[in-house]
Amino acid sequence: MNKKDKIKQMILDCQNLDSPKITVVMPTHRKSPENRKDMILFKNLMNDVLALLESHYPRNTYEKSLVKLRQLQEDSMFWTYNLDGLVIFACGELLETFRLQYSVKEKISVAQAFHVQPIFAHQEIYGKHYLIDLAKDRFKMYSINQDKIDEMNDIEIKTSFSELYDDFDTDSNINVGIYGGLSGMYHGHREKSEENKKDREKYFRYLDREFKKLHQLDDSHFIFAGTSENIAIFKSISQESYYHELTINHPLASLKPEDVKDFIRDILTPLEEEKRKEIEQTIRKAQYHEKYVSDFSIINEMVEMSQIKTLIVKEKQSIAVNIPLDKLVNQVLVYQGNVITYDEGTINIDDDVSAILR
Incomplete structure (x- = not known):
């Protein structure tokens, strides 16, 4: 299951749960000793998450999520193999983690929608x-x-x-030999260069x-x-x-x-330059055919009708998350739409949020 499908499944599984959707976004490090800082950062972010939970939700709605997140916090093996960024979703007893090959700004969200945009950053659409x-x-x-x-x-x-053929015996296959007399004695071995090519x-x-x-x-x-x-x-x-x-x-x-x-x-x-031009060309084509929308309220109406093919979001540097936008992004994924998040200046688009219609 790819990332998009895993996120969609997580959203669907959490829809009917009486539990807040918790998101932790943080930069991580690939190598020691830098990666030792990652567990500490996660612990600090969890303190902030707990403060939000305690001030906005009854404890019984988030206790199971806290158990899962604390288990992750104490899992030293998990923190050994980090990449450059990490996104964690938790809801009830459900938990999903996504390692990223690019760094991200630390953010937390405790709301009725997951903050998924960092997973769909423009770097990600280039592919791995x-x-x-x-x-x-x-x-x-x-x-x-x-x-x-x-x-x-x-x-x-x-x-x-x-390693693949650990039981391979180099003397077991005899292809070339010299026979002596009627006894059929064999004094040869396989042709090495030929076997090397086959191997x-x-x-x-x-x-x-x-x-x-x-x-x-x-x-x-x-x-x-x-x-x-x-x-x-x-x-x-x-x-x-x-x-x-x-x-x-x-x-x-x-x-x-x-x-x-x-x-x-x-x-x-x-x-990467080719991919940027491809996105810009797709937008211009959608504008020409009147399939491009940049009004947030209209985009919200269109998503309920399953009319959003691609949602395009400009990533802001602010640490704060945009809850209405997060809800919209979650809905687009549920209704089989695509999401592209890009840093300001990387793609030539004026609108902060826009959509290409089906």
Whole structure:
């Protein structure tokens, strides 16, 4: 289930619960010792959440949520594998967490709607990108964006051929030999280079299947690094569109970190610019066909009629949340609409909130 579907399900599951919708948005850190600050920040934000709960709601409506949130607070393993941002939703006994590959401003909300906009930030619509450092019998995987490259050590994909085929016996398959006499004595062993090629192809086919699962899960895309030979062989096996055409034709170990960042920036920047132009073009087309609305009250009416195709929200720097806007965003998701949140200046739109109609 992707993020949008998980959020929608959380909203639906909480609709009939007599419990406030709690949202915690906070920046986090990928590495130690910086990530030790994350638990402390969450504890401080929870103090603010509790103050709001106690002043606005009967205790019996939020006790179960507090139990869940305190369990999360004390789960040291959860706080070990952070990315750059985190959004937490709680309602009754239900709790969902979303790790983000970009930093966010800390915010809390205790209301009748979740504050979901940070999950649909403009950075998120570019999709998730992974860097694959590919060798013939192993690989490393990195989570990347314009500014950061972080090796992923907790993935479920087998990172080497020997790990995938741990019971593989290199002497078990004999393909080439010299026979002596009628006894048929055998003194040979398999052709090593031929077997190495077969093993590489077998491993690459396995990786292709696993990368496909990742793409289906979170719409991820993959940039390859490695020798030209290994990349060419992998791409001869699979030509999926989520494998970027542009590659880094060097193993990462042979490059300086600054050079790797430059390569990635050169690949991602045009993609992001293309996505921005695509959004602006979609808006202009909607305006031309009179399918664009920027009046908040009209947008509220249209969402009840299931007429909102895409809601576009300009993200403000204020720490305060906009409760009426949060309710609108929640409704759009329930009625199968899309949401785009963008920072001021990144997309050429004058309106703070607007919608494209179906």
